[in-house]
Amino acid sequence: MNRIFIVAQSEFLTLVKTKAFLIGLLLMPIITGGAIAFQVYAQKHSDRDDHKFVVIDHSGVLSAPLGAAASAFNTKNGDGAARTGPHFVLVPTDTPIAADDAAALNAYRLQLSDRIKSKELFGFVEIPATAVDPNVEGAPAIQYYTETPSYDRFPTWLEQILNEEITRRRFDSAGVDQKLVKKLSVRADVQTMGLVTKKADGSVEKAKETDPIATFVAPFAVLFIMFLSVMSTAPQLLNAVIEEKMSRISEVLVASVSPFDLLLGKLFGVTAVAVLLALVYFLGIGYYAIYAGRTELVQPALMGWFVIFLVCCVLMFGSMFLAIGSACSDIKDAQSMMQPVMMLMMVGYIGSFAVLRAPDSNLAMGLSFFPTSAPFIMMLRMAMQPTPPIWQPALSLAITLATTVAFVWAASRIFRVGVLMQGKGATLTEMLKWIKQS
């Protein structure tokens, strides 16, 4: 037992004392936060150009209000050094062209396109004559020509301004008062509520409106932290074992500790790292939740389940990586073998998106009881409302525990033989043979 602890301790220190671990632990939130902050900043400050555009207005009435709206937009975005956004500048057309003069129109479109290519203009808009006609069936098509279709701020603005103006004109020509329209077309919202509960004194407690953080964000965060903790620890065992094999360290180790103790020590060391990682993340989130007054999000019982499932998960995947590492003779060899294990790990993560939408579906049930995805999906479902009946997490845990024991046992059989093998890596059939032989 003492030797297992010594191996675990060394493994733990080796993993924790790397720069990669510190970066993962401390810098990850900083980097993520920084990236978001940068995006917000960039959106506000990078887009400060003049976007010049031409309007071919066959309706004859829309370009003037568009120009006015553009001026208002530009004023709002400020000028000079204080400018916070782009300016949309309406460039007047030289000569009006009749809508039925196809040849002249085409020539003009071509000319405008060339001006866009030479960067003089950003785009041009063609509004059909029927745009404001209340008797036209179907929506009139307004065309926006540009070289930069990925820039959606201008067309979004354009669509909003034109639609406001067009509907206003249609209602006017139909003789309906604009104010009345606004009043009558106020939208009705659907509120998602929790259930009504009874207070201790028998009166009925009012239901609260559900919020997206409790329903989606928190459960997904639980799953994601589990996934991140397993993903950033268990696969490292593979590299560690291969390094030991290639530099013949395993031989010295096996001369001091039994292969089984060595395997357990490594697994426990890595498990401790995973638990440490998860706890640090949860402490951070918990602190923030309390700070933000959302104490109901902190659930100690759920944490208990989480740690048990996380430990099983790391042991399960860790033993697979150890077995593969011990059976391979170099990293290249191992890479192809670790793909299937990675896929097994991803099943829970990918499945979570569907489970989040329908936590009671057959798929969710299946994934909750499928050995390698059970820890992930069951944790996710337990963090969601309504929590599954207790027999479900119990069964899920039983399956996970049984699988973990089986995997650790099988891995120890492979490890025992593989760790001293030099030269050619083992095939899957050879590994199965090692498991069977006594």
Place this chain on the structure above:
Amino acid sequence: MTAIEISKVTKRFGTYAAVNDVSLSVPEGSIYGFIGPNGSGKTTTIRMIMNILLPDAGEVSVFGRHSSTTARDDVGYLPEERGLYKRMPVRRLLRYYGQLKGKSVKDLDPVISTWLERFQLTPWADKKIEALSKGMAQKVQFISSIVSKPRLLILDEPFSGLDPVNADALKDAVLDLRRNGTTIVFSTHDMSAAERLCDRIFMIFKGQKVLDGTLDEIQSNYGHDTVRVRVTGGRATLAGFTEIDSVNDFGNYQDLRISGDAQAFLQKLAQKTTVQHFELTKPSLHDIFVRIAQPTAEDMKRPVSGAD
């Protein structure tokens, strides 16, 4: 008391017997040299002593105990192919290896400091292994095998790849350890080192024991059929003598293996040329090794095995 007792041990890899019915007894406090060509079974034997491999037949016991972990704690081991954790600092690595043998950090630290000092590695104690030169890393690995103060030390090719200064430092360390009662088994291809250091020599060839005893015993068994001569005219003069089986030419003198009576040969030789030096000698370990391990056509057909 015997440190290692190997009795009728056989180890097969598939159908190939890497070690075949070998018995050996290593007395406590001795230096035992394991020699033999590559692939003859040295490392397999050592691995069985270390309890890394289990014999298919026969028994191995260390300090009277059959392959138990307690015996393993008394054994230090330096494998043939070297490697250490590249990113671990020297002192932490040495502590780890010692702890794995059941020693506490408190007991280990003074031992570690003494050995680092002795090999002039003290300034490197907190550096990572990857920052060390190859020679330094080899010395660290040697220390790693003795930090736990083992009663039995097994060194597989300890001198290979060391420069003469480091090799001497290592030899001195080995002799010091022996003086303090440590039993030492080392395998080597360096015959002169084996002759100088070992109390007893064990040679294994094609999985079988071919030599076992003190250097004197072994040399006596191989007879006094070696003659060292210096003659006017050198090696060319020696051509044409039917008594000479082989010549080992050292330039200024030649070692000859002869059949028949040495005195009769001397007379014949004196008739042909001036004999400046004529000495009956014992065959060197090198000669004995070569005589046994002379490659035969059969060797070329033998499959190459990973197990040495």
